[in-house]
Amino acid sequence: MAVLMRKSMLRFFCLIVALLLTVSGAQGRTITDMAGRQVQVPDHIHRVLGAVSPVTWMIYALDPRLLAGINSALSHEDWDYLDPYVKALPVMGGFGGTRGVNRETLLALRPDVVIFWGWNRAAVNRRLAQQLEGWGVPVVFVDLDRFDRYGAALRFLGDLLDREERAEQLAAYGERALAAVCAATADIPDDERARVYYAEGMDGLETEPQDSFHAELIPLAGGSNVHRGTLKHYRGRDKLSLEQVLLYDPEVILVQENVFFEAVKTDARWQKVQAVRDGRVWLVPDMPANWFDRPPSFMRYLGLQWLAHQLYPKRFPLDLKTETREFYKRFLGTAPDDEQLKKILGSAG
Numbered sequence: 001m002a003v004l005m006r007k008s009m010l011r012f013f014c015l016i017v018a019l020l021l022t023v024s025g026a027q028g029r030t031i032t033d034m035a036g037r038q039v040q041v042p043d044h045i046h047r048v049l050g051a052v053s054p055v056t057w058m059i060y061a062l063d064p065r066l067l068a069g070i071n072s073a074l075s076h077e078d079w080d081y082l083d084p085y086v087k088a089l090p091v092m093g094g095f096g097g098t099r100g101v102n103r104e105t106l107l108a109l110r111p112d113v114v115i116f117w118g119w120n121r122a123a124v125n126r127r128l129a130q131q132l133e134g135w136g137v138p139v140v141f142v143d144l145d146r147f148d149r150y151g152a153a154l155r156f157l158g159d160l161l162d163r164e165e166r167a168e169q170l171a172a173y174g175e176r177a178l179a180a181v182c183a184a185t186a187d188i189p190d191d192e193r194a195r196v197y198y199a200e201g202m203d204g205l206e207t208e209p210q211d212s213f214h215a216e217l218i219p220l221a222g223g224s225n226v227h228r229g230t231l232k233h234y235r236g237r238d239k240l241s242l243e244q245v246l247l248y249d250p251e252v253i254l255v256q257e258n259v260f261f262e263a264v265k266t267d268a269r270w271q272k273v274q275a276v277r278d279g280r281v282w283l284v285p286d287m288p289a290n291w292f293d294r295p296p297s298f299m300r301y302l303g304l305q306w307l308a309h310q311l312y313p314k315r316f317p318l319d320l321k322t323e324t325r326e327f328y329k330r331f332l333g334t335a336p337d338d339e340q341l342k343k344i345l346g347s348a349g
Contacts, residue, residue: 034156035119035141042112045161049111052094054144057289057297058153059115060086061170061331062163068109077343078288081334100128103135113138115157147216147300151175154298170331174301178220181308184316185222194311196223197250197275204253204260205245206237214293217300221307222315226250242269249274252311253281254292282310287344288332302327306348320345
């Protein structure tokens with residue numbers, strides 16, 4: 001009888017310990033996110049969703065196998081530079097801003113945490129975060145509002161996701177790149193800075209004002225954005241007329257869409273623009289993600305160096321092929337071969 005009682009007590013004790021451990025694990029830890037919010041998250045995070053592509057790319061750089069889904073489908077060529085694991089993930093779309101999310105779809109992905117960008121950008125983001133938290137999903141905000149905050153964002157995410165060493169390596173690289181470019185271009189007088197137009201849209205007649213985070217690489221690389229004014233909303237894309245571009249008469253045009261890049265070469269109307277006449281129309285590399293914008297991501301660390309070198313090759317000399325190969329290896333986990341580098345760089349290489 002005594003033996004049976006001891007065995008029963010031992011089983012009871014083990015059960016209590018197991019329950020306590022379960023409760024402790026469920027309680028997790030409390031962190032302060034980059035919006036200053038206190039958020040309770042699991043002790044160990046294994047499945048993460050980014051509400052928008054810029055966040056998802058940051059998570060990918062730290063560890064692609066933490067992702068539970070991606071925001072948008074990628075092209076066949078893009079997958080050549082990414083972890084095959086990600087290709088099998090569901091495409092859930094973005095759900096920041098005015099875009100909502102289906103409860104069943106989200107919960108089916110079983111995220112340990114959802115990471116948002118834009119606590120201060122729109123009240124709808126705050127409402128959506130509250131909705132997700134009501135479903136029992138922790139929501140964390142990260143600050144990607146300015147390029148110089150990317151290092152802090154990487155370190156914050158590294159701490160949150162238990163990838164501190166990896167985050168420090170990437171953040172340190174990015175900060176070194178930013179410092180090197182700024183040192184090379186800081187003393188250029190305002191009236192000697194290259195006048196740059198950022199051409200968005202299929203017709204090249206959408207752009208960003210000088211204070212837009214979408215175009216912030218231009219001044220950082222030593223250029224001068226010809227489109228003045230203030231950012232009207234976070235989506236950007238100010239509509240212009242061709243007449244306005246002719247008045248700006250930029251020395252350089254940065255192009256987002258290949259359709260416009262090909263068309264502008266033979267469009268007689270655009271031949272009146274100095275950048276077109278001088279052959280200084282540059283298509284921004286975009287495999288597997290754009291180096292400049294849309295989405296703004298860690299690829300900007302490479303894009304900034306590319307743009308500074310394009311604008312001022314003597315001030316900022318760069319072996320673009322070598323730097324690109326090393327960057328892709330560091331951030332994406334793949335080292336492009338020579339043929340792939342030709343595709344990535346296109347006319348830029």
